[in-house]
Amino acid sequence: xxxxxxxxxxxxxxxxxxxxxxxxxxxxxxxxxxxxxxxxxxxxxxxxxxxxxxxxxxxxxxxxxxxxxxxxxxxxxxxxxxxxxxxxxxxxxxxxxxxxxxxxxxxxxxxxxxxxxxxxxxxxxxxxxxxxxxxxxxxxxxxxxxxxxxxxxxxxxxxxxxxxxxxxxxxxxxxxxxxxxxxxxxxxxxxxxxxxxxxxxxxxxxxxxxxxxxxxxxxxxxxxxxxxxxxxxxxxxxxxxxxxxxxxxxxxxxxxxxxxxxxxxxxxxxxxxxxxxxxxxxxxxxxxxxxxxxxxxxxxxxxxxxxxxxxxxxxxxxxxxxxxxxxxxxxxxxxxxxxxxxxxxxxxxxxxxxxxxxxxxxxxxxxxxxxxxxxxxxxxxxxxxxxxx
Numbered sequence: 001x002x003x004x005x006x007x008x009x010x011x012x013x014x015x016x017x018x019x020x021x022x023x024x025x026x027x028x029x030x031x032x033x034x035x036x037x038x039x040x041x042x043x044x045x046x047x048x049x050x051x052x053x054x055x056x057x058x059x060x061x062x063x064x065x066x067x068x069x070x071x072x073x074x075x076x077x078x079x080x081x082x083x084x085x086x087x088x089x090x091x092x093x094x095x096x097x098x099x100x101x102x103x104x105x106x107x108x109x110x111x112x113x114x115x116x117x118x119x120x121x122x123x124x125x126x127x128x129x130x131x132x133x134x135x136x137x138x139x140x141x142x143x144x145x146x147x148x149x150x151x152x153x154x155x156x157x158x159x160x161x162x163x164x165x166x167x168x169x170x171x172x173x174x175x176x177x178x179x180x181x182x183x184x185x186x187x188x189x190x191x192x193x194x195x196x197x198x199x200x201x202x203x204x205x206x207x208x209x210x211x212x213x214x215x216x217x218x219x220x221x222x223x224x225x226x227x228x229x230x231x232x233x234x235x236x237x238x239x240x241x242x243x244x245x246x247x248x249x250x251x252x253x254x255x256x257x258x259x260x261x262x263x264x265x266x267x268x269x270x271x272x273x274x275x276x277x278x279x280x281x282x283x284x285x286x287x288x289x290x291x292x293x294x295x296x297x298x299x300x301x302x303x304x305x306x307x308x309x310x311x312x313x314x315x316x317x318x319x320x321x322x323x324x325x326x327x328x329x330x331x332x333x334x335x336x337x338x339x340x341x342x343x344x345x346x347x348x349x350x351x352x353x354x355x356x357x358x359x360x361x362x363x364x365x366x367x368x369x370x371x372x373x374x375x376x377x378x379x380x381x382x383x384x385x386x387x388x389x
Contacts, residue, residue, distance in 0.1 A: 061340075061369070067263040068338035068373040071240050074260065075156070076377050078222060079332050083132035083381035084160040086217045088183030088193045090130055092285045092327075093385050095300055103192070104285045105130035108323050111157045111223065112142040114253035115179060115197070125195045128221075129181075131326040132159045132382065135269040137316040139225075145243055145254045146225055148233070152266035152337070152361045153226035154314075160381070161217035172218070174198055178247045179219040186210040195219070197252065221245035223254060230262045238339070240264040265337040265370060268355040271315070272308025272331035272376075274386065275324060277301050283328060298388055306330055306383035314357050330383035336373045343367030 092101035105127040111134050113119060134157040139146045146155050161181055164171035174180070176199035183193045186206035194203045198216075205214040223243040230237035241257035248255055275283050277300055279292050284302040292299045299305075308331050315321035335355040344367050352360040353372050364370070 056342075056344075063263065063341045064338050064369055064371050067261055067341075068336055068371055071261045071264055071336050071338065072334065072373050072375050074240075075224065075334055075336075076375060078158045079133070079334075079377040080380060081160045081163065082158050082332075082379050084163070085129060085181060085193070085381075086161050086183050086215060087185055088129070088181065089385060090126075091192065092130070093382065095289050095297075095303055095386065095388075098288055100288050101285055103130070105323050105327050108134070108321075108326060111136075111155075111221075112145045112254050114251060117196075117200075120196075127323070128159060129193075131323065133157065133271065133329050133332060133379065134326055135271060135315045135321070135332075137314075141317065142223065142254075145223060145257075147257075148227045148229065150226045150228045150238055150266070152268075152355075154267055154269045154358075155223055155225040156267070156269050156332075156334075158222045158224070160220050162220055163217075165215045165217060174216065175247070177250065177252070179245070179252055180216040181219055182214050182216045184214055186214075197247075219245065221254070223257075224267070225257075226264050226267050227257065227259070230259055237262050238265050240267065263339050263341055265339045265364075266335075266353075266355060266361050267337075268314065268335040268358040270312035270333040270335075270356050271321075271325065271329040272312050272333065273310070273325050274304035274306060274308055274328045274330040274383070276305075276309040277303055278305040278388070283324075300388070304328055304330070304386045305388070306386035312357070329379060330386070331376055331378050333376045334374060337361060337370055338373060339368040339370045344369055 090103050091097050092104045103126045106123055107127060109124060109127040109131060135154055137154045139149045139155065142155060149155065162171070166172060166174040177197050179197055180203070181193055181195045182203040182205050184191065184205035185208040188210055189205050191205065194201065194205055203213070203216055206212060207214050225241060227239050227241045229235045230239040239259045240261045241259050243254045243257045245252070245254050277283065279299050279301045281301045283304050287302055289303055290301045291297045292301055312333050313321060313325060315325070333356065337353050337355065347367050347369065349366055349368060349370060350363045351370070352362040353370065354360050355372065
């Protein structure tokens, strides 16, 4: 019998016998791999969405914080200078004067009256200087200037002299037609101050040496309120705005408002009135200053002591607050309601927010997040004159 011998060829260099029997992935293995990949992808997508949502919420919270803090700081920085008139101190608020004051404000000034020589007489300017702060809820008090005011906003008027002297450093140059105040330090000057536009008003007052001309400062009047739009009427973004008293086209008047901070839903203002003396007596400006002890002059019995007495007052119209309240205001309390710039998906604001004695606002039932900010600002230019050691 013949036998056939089968000889297997030797493997080629670099190849092993085990690889000759290897095969590819089957359908089951492929499906398992796809499922694992999809799970990992879904986890990554969920992580990305969660991170994006968190970042958006952080941006939303930051916008509320930024809007509220910036608005509070802006109002504080202006209010703290209210009643600053350079070196001028109204006689009724000067406890070093022994005479009956002749410059006591007689009435509440119209906060939006345009300048003219007839209406801006000595009595009216005394009232302007004597009432550095005015507050109203009713926009009809300032028709034509305060427009598109949201219902939950008061209007705040702040007056003072410019902090810098015209033409010095970066201060605006003395400009013909603009309104300035010059105060006297010379004992021989007949008037305590000069007030009017450069070019049509004489500013003859002198410094303490009675030789050098006294410095002039620009008259500053700001009106703040919350408007129901930011840039375009109907855009629905409540915005803190400000109207400035200035010269435009030959007219000295409060100008159209400028948008300051978006996302302010409401503003409420209260004033602290100093109408009781340190000894408990009522303030009386029809008399000269009277002292509990004329030898030491530590406490005036008929002048304020710089500290608000009783609860803070909110003025809704011209009626509740009279000239006595405004001229004796030594502190201002501000309440602001700030909101986010964008809505939060799935969130509905059902809260109510308390803004001092004005009560609550809300619920708004929308997707914006909100926060209340408040501060009390001491009017140091008024209260500081009344303090005694």
